[in-house]
Amino acid sequence: MADRGAGTMSLPDDWPDHANAILALNRMGSFDWDLDAGLMVMDAQAHAIFDILPEEYDDRPETLAVRVPPNEARRLDATVSQALKDGSENYGAYFRIRRRDGTQQWTHTQGYIRRDETGRPRRIIGVVRDATQELADIATRRERLEQDTALREQTNVVQLTTAALAHARTVQDVIDVLKDTHGLTHLGATSLVMGLVEAGRVRLIAEGPAGSFVAGTDVTGIDEPYPMNEVVRTLSPRFIESPEEFAAGYPILWPHITDLRITSAAYLPLIVQARPIGAMGLLYNDRRGFTAEERNILVALGSSIAQSLQRAMFYEQEKDIAQGLQQAMLPRTIPSVRGADVAVRYRAAAIGGSQGRDIGGDWYDLIPLPGGRVGAVIGDVQGHDTHAAAVMGQLRIVLRAYAAEGHTPATVMARASVFLHELDTDRFATCLYAEADLATGVVQVVRAGHIDPLLRHADRSCRRIPVPGGLPLGLSAEFGSLEYPVSTVELDPGHTLLLCTDGLVEMPGSDLDDGMRTLTALIASGPEDVRRLADMLIDLAEERGGDDDVALLLLHRRGLDAPVGGGRLQQHVAPGDPEALHEARHMVRAAVHTWGARDRADEIELIADELITNALMHTEGAAIVTLRALAGGRRLRVEVEDSSSALPRRREAGESGVSGRGLLLVDLLTDDWGVEARGGGKCVWCEFDVPESDRRRPNRRR
Structure with missing residues (x-):
């Protein structure tokens, strides 16, 4: 083995001819490490890689410590020792060396272990090469991969957020989507602020996390020096890339948000049809600056949010108009009835996932009649829109007029059907009219395609009252069948008559009879007071949701103080x-x-x-x-x-x-x-x- 110390290396028998030339072409050096002698011979290329002169190297590995830092040497020795112990045939490792000029260089070594018949390691033949450029290329590729991955994640978040915004019906829904954990927080934003343009001002509707609200910024003039106001004025996004830039650009706002540790921010105008409807700000505390791709993504997201916000604002406006119309069509007050307690309730439909209006044609009415009598009406015009509400209002008024004129219940219903048929509409309506004489307790009931009334007795037992009926209003006139049978019900002191629309009864997956049985059981176990009972029933309808509105009227004949007649x-x-x-x-x-x-x-x-x-x-x-x-x-x-x-x-x-x-x-x-x-x-x-x-x-x- 002493001849190897003279600088001549021998390579493994299975290495190709002219291996040294091949290694040199690939800028690799080779070494031959005699483990028994503790000598490691390197060729000239290896000397160059370690930046050590031949006369400076005495074939002892420890001499390389002048170029290999201690921590790198320990890590490299651990790799070699592990390979020798576990019977491996080779090993490889990256490590750093310190060149003469003080710069660091990444180096890679690959060693092949030769063992004797007993498996004892005797010799390591290997190669070394400069891996600085290789690792730099790998780092560049990894960085690009990470950027591509981040870009895909951001694009995916934009797609998910846009899809979620498609289901937002109100302005608050839009804000909730953006604040959701699957929303903009995945883009790294710490805080979200948003404002709407109203009458030359910006009104704040989302102010970020708790404690971040800046007093006096809930409503600000468009000309005031705030970033949201600026992007509204200029119709251009504003990307703030450092705290220094934020402080210099907005000295009034910055002192109030320093506790948020903001490092950068993106403010986006929300534009629809070239008109600003608001602005949005994303604040970050873990980044500085924005790449061109990130800016493009945020601008695209702002456009999607603006469209959703505009739809939500239109929906809320239509909803306010529709509900105002609905309330105007219903009775403003319910008259007090001597000898009776009355409760009425109305719940607008909750049409989830659609852009329909939360309005329908359900109505109730209570009509004072001569002789202490009272007319109770419950009805439902076909459809859920403003037209249904308008038809309902007209029908309620004429039905009230016919009843006040003194017509019999059957005549009231027949005339209302003719009126609806002659009205310029294709809608029909179901209705139930009950004329109660509270002096005698006699109630005459007529039904036009509506569900039956319910009667709760003084002992709280409840039953459905089967009432023979005619066709719905409008249809009976169209088909020339204006006959409405009159049923008589005895309303004794302590009894409660309940009239409702099918929105209180119908449930998904159940038929009408099942719904009536469920409602009957609820009434039987409900509060004795009719107002509390009405609240309970309407609360249950609210919890259940559904795509139909609900109207409810309860008439309770009092016991002791009711006007009890002899007949x-x-x-x-x-x-x-x-x-x-x-x-x-x-x-x-x-x-x-x-x-x-x-x-x-x-x-x-x-x-x-x-x-x-x-x-x-x-x-x-x-x-x-x-x-x-x-x-x-x-x-x-x-x-x-x-x-x-x-x-x-x-x-x-x-x-x-x-x-x-x-x-x-x-x-x-x-x-x-x-x-x-x-x-x-x-x-x-x-x-x-x-x-x-x-x-x-x-x-x-x-």
Whole structure:
């Protein structure tokens, strides 16, 4: 092995011919390391790579310490030792050397281990080369790869953010998307600020993290020296690449945000159709400067955000208009009803994921009627738009007018159907109308394609009331089927009548019957107070969501303080039928005595006979006589209805005349009287107070 110390190297037998020449062409040096002797012979190229002269090197590896720093030497020795111990045939390592001029050079070595028959390592033959340029190329490629990866990630974030913005319906939705963890924070932004242009000012709508708000910047003039205001004025983005640039450019703002440790910022104008609608700022605390690609991405993102923000602003404007129209079409106030508690609620539809308006044609109404009666209405016009709301408003008004005119429930529904059919619309409507007499508890119900009402009893048990119905309003007139059956329901003290639209009942995946059963169970277990019950039901509808609006009306007949009457009696008197007239007189006489008004019996019989006779004499049709006990029996009411619209009038009877004294008698003998329109006819009514002494006597017939 001593001959190797003289500078002559021998290469492995399997190395190619002229290997030294090949190594030299590739700027590689070679070495032969005799492990037993501890000598490592290097060729001239290896000397050049280590920047050491032949006379400076004595073939001992430790002499290279003058070029190999200690930490690099330890790492290289550990690599070689590990290869010798684990039986490896070769090893490779990068390490740094320090050249004569003090510069560092990356070097790579590759060693091939020769072992004897026992596996003991005896010799290492290897090569060394200057790896500085190689690692620089690798670093450049890695940097480019990292830049490409970052660019792809940023592009992906832009794509994801743009896709999420497509579902944003409100301005707050846009802000939430941008603040989401999958949004702009992936671009490295620490804080987001955003403002909208309104009447020559910039109004802040997103102010970054908690504690970052700068007092006095919530509303600023466009000419004020703030970065968002600047990009609005210039319509150009502003990229701030250092804290020094920020402080110099915006000395008023900078002192207030120094605690955020901002190192750079990007302010983008939000432009739609060449008009600024706002501005957005992204603040960073871990970067300086922006590449051209990053600037292009942020500008493109700003354009996408501007489009989404404009859509959201249009949607909110339309929503405000639509909801204002909806509220204007619904009753402004609900009248108080003597003897009853009433609760009404309305919930606008929540149409998720679409650009439709949160408005529909559902409505409720409560109509005071003569004689202590009240009309309760619930309805739903087809569609969810402003047209549906407009049709609803017109239909509600005419239905209210027909009911106030005194038409029967069936006639009210039929006339409303004709009105809707003749209206310039292709919409139809479902409706349910209930006319309640709270003195007697009698409720007459008609239904036009609507869902059935529900009745909760005093013990809170609840049931569905099957009501025969006709076609929806508009359709029944179109098909010439204006018949609406009338059902009668008894509303006892403590009972609650519930009318609602199908938005409260229908649930995804369930049919109407299942929904009605679920609603019935909820009402049965709900609060006793109708207002709290209405709140509970509308809150459940809100939690469930859904794409339909909800209208709800509850009518509760009170127990102790409700006007409880002794009942209602009615008799039909046909013209030219003396027997019917006699039966009507008998009914009046019997009712007066049964209801404890015997001291005024003669007066009541006389006035009733006068009204019936006038109806038969001055009209061509029949008369309908109705007697009611009101206010717990403290007042009696007599109604005579006929088919003539001509109102009764006073006439001079003359000294010997026997005609013309009817209204004079009515005015003198009754405590109150009046005339009501009833469809094509009228109703003359009068009321009599019943003395307390009469009500305390036992009720006996004479």
